[in-house]
Amino acid sequence: MERRSTSAWNASDWGKLMRISQEIKRKIIQIAAFGYSNTYLQNFAGGQLYKGKWKQFCNPGMNCYSCPAARLSCPIGAMQAVSGAMNFNLSFYVTGFVLAVGVVFGRAVCGYICPFGLIQELLYKIPSPKRKLWKGFTYVKYVLLVFFVLLFPVMITNELGMGAPAYCEYICPVGTLEGGLPLLATHPELRKVIGALFSVKAVILVLTLIGCVVICRFFCKVMCPLGAIYGILNKVSIYHMEVDKEKCVSCGKCRGVCPMDVDPVNAPDSAECIRCGKCTVSCPKNVLSLKFRVELPKKSQ
Template sequence: MKRKFIQFFNTILINGYFKGFLSGKIYQGKLKKICVPGLNCYSCPGALGSCPIGSLQAVLGSYKYKISMYVTGFLIFFGALMGRFVCGWLCPFGLLQELLYKIKSVKTRLPKWTTYIKYVVLLVFVIILPLMWTNDFGMGDPTFCKYICPAGTLEGGIPLLILNKGLRSAAGVLFTWKISILILIIIASIFIFRPFCKVLCPLGAIYALFNPISLYRYSVDDNKCTKCGKCSTVCKMDVDIYKTPNSTECIRCGECVEECPTSAIKKGILSDK
């Protein structure tokens, strides 16, 4: 319940421009220059900050923009500090997937190899294509946001189309494609825990790279661990915690810590030192 409260609170906090949901206009104030840790669309009518993935794509085309150093530093800072804790506690789209998973249904798990797809998405759609497709000002084309991101469709595309008649008339094949991806993710989330986070999220891929070295980490006391496997059974991200407590797939939800019968799993800043 504590984690859910923080997830809800953060979602409301970073989308606190409620006037935007009435006017259909995007907030353009000074706060928009600041990135938020999780995946939250810049174009959401209520968004007060910027999405780090969208910002990264926009500035990759030119080293001249100071903001590029800011975005890179921002991701390194949060990654080195807490890794995928951001995914588990601060991402609005992650919260939505978890709520959908609570719907009663037959649950299933994805093959582990599918978790590597998000690194391909990061490399191709967030780095390579924005570097190749730039405008005269050196700003990269946000290919991930434009062609894949279901969070952007839900938070930005749909509300803006509802609130702006002109945009509704301009919606075409691309929006249909984006809606199809969103619907697929929504349906999949009922049966699979956080399918977008596991398979497609490039922000999750970035934070995952920092999981083994982040300051906030998990550790297992070998003297207490009986290798009963209860932590692995309860883990919805399919991680064998007692084997790899700082796996790249761990979102630091803490369920394994609560489930461990011998209190062998610890969490905190440099807890394995």
């Protein structure tokens, strides 16, 4: 009797340990990626930007290049900057980079590398009533991607043929938080030109932050155009989820722990899945696994 209860305790304890261990590994990667993306913390004091050559390369995740600490460029900002420039209508360089990263990792970038993803997860730890998001809102990010990132910078131009980065200008709360607030705090001359646009962006930022406290990864689910691109590529990405449906007992634990409200058994390649792995460790039958898809041609006998 005593032996049976000990083994039951061990199994449960082992499950908990696995969950903690997986989550710690993911957090270490997230913190390392955050640190690498924002190496120049000392720049916050003077409010200047890093101006080195690393900035011609894009960060795989969302991290504003106007953040004083940023080492790399934001791919969404860079995409709009090039397509809004006089000589170009589409950024092959940035689109190719995002496509390459997305084909390999899909939305694992959101779960492991994105600096703003880590910020959102920390915000969600603030004690508050927690809510689920209505699924229809997840399509908003595709509208933002098509209109604000791809079309408006090309279509709405000035007399010189230059378009503004519409997503950065009117929507992006990441830029307001990481770039706007630190720069306004350290530059009195910038504070003098604050107008209605900044007020709109500040309201969007506040609503986004409240959303992130109440709904897990609110920005990822609703507003992130980069997540929209990686989400589409999740369907074919090399890093993917495998499901052994024959072993599944339909207990629903995977669905219950998913921060993105995905049902991993029925939709393992969902555009919302950020490959965080919480479902894989919660499964009592080891039905789910995350791995790199390597399919080599079989030799004929």
